[in-house]
Amino acid sequence: MTVRVESNSHLTEDQQRVYQLRTSLERNGGTPGGFLDLLMAVVEEKTWQQVPSDVNVDQPFASLKEFIEAKPPFGLGHKPDYVLKVLQVPHPNEGVPEIRRRMEAMRVAVRAMLAEDGITGYGEEQRDRDIKAWSALDRSGGWWLAFFVACQVSKGADGKQTAASHPAKISAAEFARRSGTSAERVLRYLQAWEAAREAGLVQLGSTDLFPGHEAVDLPDEEVWGRFYSSRRSSTSERSALVAAAAEVAGIRPTKALEVKENPTALKVAIIADQRTAEAAKQALEVRAAEARKTERVEYIRRVAHDGKAKSSAGLAVDLPDQAKAKAASYVAVVQDEKATPEAVAEAYEAVQALIAETVTSDPEFSIREQRTRFTKAITTTVKSIESIDPDDLIAVADDDLRAALVAAQKRINDLADLIAQP
Template identity: 40%
Template sequence: MSVRVESNSYLTDEQHRVYTLREALERNGGTPSGFLELLAAVIDDETWRKVPSGVNSDEPFEDFASFVEAKPPFGLGAKVEDVRVLLQIKHPHEGVRRVREQMDRMRAEANRLLGTGPEEDPVTRDARDFGGYAKTGGWLFGLMVARCVQPGSNQGEKPESSPRGSRHEVMKVSANEFGRRAGCSANRVMRFYRAWSRAVEDGLVPGFEDLQPGVDIDLPDADAWSQYYATRSSGESERGTRISAAAEAEGIRPTKALEVAENPTALRVAILSDSGTAEAARNALMDRLEEDPDLQAAMAKHISDTATLKKAVAAETKRAGQVEYVRTALEEGAVKTPAGQIIPLPDDIKADAEERLLPSDHAGQSGPAEAAAAYEVLHQFVVQSVDKNPQVNVQERRAALHSRVRQASKAFEQLSLDEVGDLYDEELIESLEQLNGFVATCIQSMKAAAQRPPLRAVREA
């Protein structure tokens, strides 16, 4: 039994909403803004579950598809396929975020309720799209832009070269219009356009004038796309060009390097939280230091202003000096005393020092503990060797005294004696007189020792 309702006086609120939705479907299906909005409301509050499924029946519809196909005033009296088509048409106000979000929710729920349509298996569709992209990568999207976009063109403008009535007379649009239809920015569209342009210059793809909307061509291998496309506008700046060139030289994708360069906070977090990233950053800084005077100055100032770093630099300098001393001694087979005297190293001392110098954790570099232990072995050998040999001992003591006298002399030579008259101070004079006494005593002691015959001569007499 079919019922046609010309008045809504006998309809419930839910039936009235269904009736209005049906009228919207018939009246403005060409520009279905009203239909889409009403459908969103019907789905949102599940109106279709609250109306009877037929005459003399209080049972609701078993599914949404039955509601769509049921005759008025119970259903929409439409074909599911027609509703699927209408769902693909955009609401004219989807540029407004609220409307877009409402339409997205409605379409997702409507498609879920309607289920998979004929010849629309989502697995097959996704597999087909994935296969096309896997073969061509970004070239597929680049082709879409290259064949449809003519920067600066008006939407209604037709190419003059297109013959009237030909299948290629579909007009190209501006980047703004293409982006509007695609739901993305014109800048993103132009990045694909410029990438294609660079590939044209290399002879890899046809020029824009040889491409027509909807016409496919053979595309290059997917791996080549990253050489032409920059995902960020910074990749086209002078700075981005340098980064991209360096990335290609290292064999990595420029987009990865650009992403890191544009996210210093993320880079800082990675360095702070991961030792491997910190090590890579340190190596990069050390490589850059050699050719960047400004960075050298900044690093030096930072180290001098940071107490912990100053201590670390001092400790590392000491470690490096000890390691160099030990390695030189092992290579030459001898050590030098402070006075510059050469003492050959016995094999057992060499073996002991070499063993202690090896890093315990096989890290490839001797740490402070290993360096200090190896250095101490040689230091104790030198001390014992000097103590056992009187001649060597005297030479070492003489060298030490020479060093101290030179230091004292240099200190007095740096004084400006022309100004001491204005600096009278009893305590200072007392200290100088005491020092003078020490010097005189030292001189007398050395002269007296020189006048005594050598101990060997006394014994022979």
């Protein structure tokens, strides 16, 4: 009989925790109390950001997903979906309020971090079942229906999925197809949720939610009607906005309303008449500027409130108190109704500068920032090269393509030689 002995006396304290976490996941079976305790400590102390990700590598893991998938002894050597399943098992001591609170916080953090990479443990079969349940309740309305849509659907006024949407979400059009309703109706639920977020009735916006997200506190059903509009009332509200805008522009509301009610005629006029096309272009530019202004105001408000942001490479940045206070000073500027797009842009750039200053003031963070940026660039390049079919390449290769490939190879070899030097 052969006995396998694992010696871990040479490991650091952080590496010891990773070793114990991995062995606990593999050996505790159906009662992973020890695993949950260790995972809670790993999440609270962000251990995966403090241990090397491979042999002779100082760089830590870029994400929790990479840490879970990495082969031992550096990571857990498991699929994230398996860890999500283990999280569903209650801790044996969750009857103690403090342990239950910390366990719930750990589960939320793990699911949220994995969801950023499109991993939610939420399959298409489960989505179909949930959408059918949503469809059965649709006519009754209510906040749970809006919450479910906010978890499932990415933004996009045309019902299509946006390029920057959450990887696990689907478009309003796809949701409508599966539920047997219209994309417009789905978007009205999404708009109701976002309006409630703006009013402070819910803490998380649709961009913070993902399929399978934990339940959240919902507003009182009595206020539902204030945020969700039926097709008829929604049309009336839009008409009122158009009429008000027409009065501000100094034209008769009836003219603007006629255009609104006949978008096909507007489309024809834009195609056929240059002056109409120029007017439409100017209107779209104004609308885009307003949308950009709104997004920047929300960004400044969120950074000032949370004291957190993302670096240019996508790393989480905790602003020091002084920088957070400066960011808060810009909130009053951008929330002023008279604030111009230029003033909002200046405040936005100032907050961006605060984040950049925070990054550069920490040498270790600056190194991580550069390393992450280089890693992403190299990873993207490798994926692009791997997507090339050799047979297709041979079939179309010419002198220019060969020269470009040789030059790329030389550049890569030069960089590899450079960092290989002691």
